[in-house]
Amino acid sequence: WVSPKAMDAIPGSLGWPLFGETFSFISDFSSPAGIYSFINKRQQRYGKVFKSYALGRFTVFVTGKEAAKILLTGKDGMVSLNLFYTGKQVLGPTSLLQQTGEAHKRLRRLIAEPLSVDGLKKYFQFINTLAIDTLNQWQERTILVLEEASTFTLKVIGNMIMSLEPTSDEQEKFRSNFKVISSSFSSLPLKIPGTAFYRGIKARDRMYAMLDTIISDRRNGKSFQKDFLESLIKKHSKEGSEADHYDDDKLTDKQLKDNILTLLVAGHDTTTAALTWLIKFLEENPTVLERLREEHIEIQSNRESGSSLTWQEVNNMPYTNKVINETLRKATILPWFSRKAAQDFEIDGYKIKKGWSLNLDVVSIHHDPVVFPNPQKFDPSRFDEPIRPFSFLGFGSGQRMCPGINLAKLEISIFIHHLVCKYKWRPLEKDDSVQPTLVRMPKNKYPVIVELL
Numbered sequence: 001w002v003s004p005k006a007m008d009a010i011p012g013s014l015g016w017p018l019f020g021e022t023f024s025f026i027s028d029f030s031s032p033a034g035i036y037s038f039i040n041k042r043q044q045r046y047g048k049v050f051k052s053y054a055l056g057r058f059t060v061f062v063t064g065k066e067a068a069k070i071l072l073t074g075k076d077g078m079v080s081l082n083l084f085y086t087g088k089q090v091l092g093p094t095s096l097l098q099q100t101g102e103a104h105k106r107l108r109r110l111i112a113e114p115l116s117v118d119g120l121k122k123y124f125q126f127i128n129t130l131a132i133d134t135l136n137q138w139q140e141r142t143i144l145v146l147e148e149a150s151t152f153t154l155k156v157i158g159n160m161i162m163s164l165e166p167t168s169d170e171q172e173k174f175r176s177n178f179k180v181i182s183s184s185f186s187s188l189p190l191k192i193p194g195t196a197f198y199r200g201i202k203a204r205d206r207m208y209a210m211l212d213t214i215i216s217d218r219r220n221g222k223s224f225q226k227d228f229l230e231s232l233i234k235k236h237s238k239e240g241s242e243a244d245h246y247d248d249d250k251l252t253d254k255q256l257k258d259n260i261l262t263l264l265v266a267g268h269d270t271t272t273a274a275l276t277w278l279i280k281f282l283e284e285n286p287t288v289l290e291r292l293r294e295e296h297i298e299i300q301s302n303r304e305s306g307s308s309l310t311w312q313e314v315n316n317m318p319y320t321n322k323v324i325n326e327t328l329r330k331a332t333i334l335p336w337f338s339r340k341a342a343q344d345f346e347i348d349g350y351k352i353k354k355g356w357s358l359n360l361d362v363v364s365i366h367h368d369p370v371v372f373p374n375p376q377k378f379d380p381s382r383f384d385e386p387i388r389p390f391s392f393l394g395f396g397s398g399q400r401m402c403p404g405i406n407l408a409k410l411e412i413s414i415f416i417h418h419l420v421c422k423y424k425w426r427p428l429e430k431d432d433s434v435q436p437t438l439v440r441m442p443k444n445k446y447p448v449i450v451e452l453l
């Protein structure tokens with residue numbers, strides 16, 4: 001519990017009794033510019049650090065490189081991740097997102113290997129074939145890029161984690177449960193039948209039951225796959241135990257399930273949004289598209305005719321890499337990073353007290369005209385030179401930097417290779433509105449018509 005009195009020294013308004021600024025927060029969240037308009041108005045009035053009370057939480061918004069450095073690399077135990085109640089309940093207490101200090105480090109080590117560049121090599125062929133098949137179905141059709149990207153990224157992760165075949169019934173069950181879980185995150189925390197939160201918890205239980213069956217089949221030798229789950233079972237799983245703390249380098253089944261769900265939740269919408277924004281930004285910036293296409297056509301023309309993209313090629317796409325970074329800068333898919341102060345400290349001369357919620361506003365950092373001149377312009381050449389520390393946070397930084405960075409870049413690079421080598425597309429409407437969800441995505445799902453080049 002945080003006393004609003006304690007926040008007296010922080011500029012800003014706590015709004016109306018009981019509701020605070022919740023109504024303007026929600027209405028700005030749904031505006032074309034998304035939540036940034038809420039932040040921007042207050043920054044102009046109060047400065048870089050301001051307080052607010054919305055959605056039942058007293059929060060201090062901060063921004064800038066210094067604040068980012070303190071919050072993202074502050075010594076262990078200074079801050080923890082600040083999930084909403086719904087997220088905590090759905091993901092479970094042993095999720096990576098709810099760990100701090102040593103337990104957090106240990107758990108990250110366990111998941112680092114399968115998500116490393118070497119660990120991902122064995123999934124390359126699957127992702128490549130899936131990208132080609134997905135795009136074949138786009139030909140001469142009108143599609144919603146966001147929906148298609150969502151199906152593609154979910155099939156990739158379903159296969160990586162538990163070898164689900166892209167067209168199987170299991171994949172379909174996995175997909176429908178996951179969708180329900182996802183939408184429960186931004187729901188009201190009412191665990192009564194009929195609510196989105198209740199449905200989310202039920203879908204999570206079904207997903208866990210599915211994982212239990214797969215885990216037991218693997219342990220009984222009924223099936224064997226070389227996937228993420230197998231590597232966790234073989235190397236790390238403490239069979240049967242239900243303890244929910246990390247006492248050594250093994251995972252209980254509960255920890256294993258909580259963290260598989262965590263990877264799905266953290267990795268799915270983000271990669272889907274990134275791929276969709278990238279395709280949108282390319283169409284809006286023909287010179288960038290042309291240059292990107294040159295990189296890919298050259299890769300294609302250097303290989304024997306009839307052969308497909310190789311692992312070596314996908315790891316050598318310098319311009320594509322810059323286009324991905326620029327997409328993450330301009331779109332800023334995670335507009336803020338939430339933290340909770342675990343001790344007292346100072347930011348920009350303001351005293352922050354233990355227990356306070358802090359939101360690091362990343363949109364302002366990504367649109368700082370000193371670091372990124374003409375910030376609204378989509379210009380991948382900004383990444384020709386290394387960017388100053390804490391100025392680009394597309395995948396975060398410090399202890400909680402995204403462990404899925406290699407996977408996300410791999411999926412996007414493969415997909416973009418096949419897209420730009422073979423197809424052109426044009427949007428069916430012009431709308432830059434952003435969906436009112438935690439992960440920023442085009443509100444209209446980006447409808448396009450796709451044709452062969």
Ligand code: HEM
Binds near residue numbers: 081096266393401408
């Ligand atoms: C383009 C796609 C992606 C973007 C833009 C992205 C972005 C981020 C960012 C900014 C953070 C740090 C958040 C913070 O500090 O509060 C993060 C953390 C995280 N990401 Fe990603 N991510 C992407 C894909 C993935 C994928 C594919 C996975 C897993 C398969 C993944 C798993 C995670 C996890 C588990 C964390 C939490 C790490 C921790 O707390 O230690 N992400 N991501």
